[in-house]
Amino acid sequence: GQNIDQPTEMTATEGAIVQINCTYQTSGFNGLFWYQQHAGEAPTFLSYNVLDGLEEKGRFSSFLSRSKGYSYLLLKELQMKDSASYLCAVLDSNYQLIWGAGTKLIIKP
């Protein structure tokens, strides 16, 4: 079966750094997405990785290791507005998006 694992919930302090991990087992791989979703709102796109390595975009970075079936989203200089759920999703060999259950990130002052 296809499976995406990410922690259910994480807590971090404003101004700190947090890393949200995602491991996957899918039938084929055509890229991995990270989305941010605030409560009651639709997800917004954060990043797309298809090659191994680190992609940096401002305060957010995303890393991929295809051999390990592993990715992480790194958030630096955390702000209160970063409190949200972060969804990991993998595009499989049929170009279908397989979604993780999301990680709820709580930022404390």
Add this chain to the structure above:
Amino acid sequence: GAVVSQHPSWVICKSGTSVKIECRSLDFQATTMFWYRQFPKQSLMLMATSNEGSKATYEQGVEKDKFLINHASLTLSTLTVTSAHPEDSSFYICSARMATSGDTGELFFGEGSRLTVL
């Protein structure tokens, strides 16, 4: 950036009635649109994939006669929840893939529609 508009944002209806939700790509053409349902504190669940000019592909467990999807043009897909019941109350979200970005293109999400069935 690309914008996907979803309407209505909120809808309250009586049990047994039908509700139509529209999903429009405002400044791009979308050959493929996706419909999701999200229950409180749960992840997105793909309901169906809608391709312009052809029948939608439904995920296992989703009743195609209850959730009617029409993708009549490259900018509009509609989801009709027929004979809605309280258990259909949920947050429905559509997303669209830009026609020019191929299969690995970024997905653009609508704002979502919250359905409450009394």
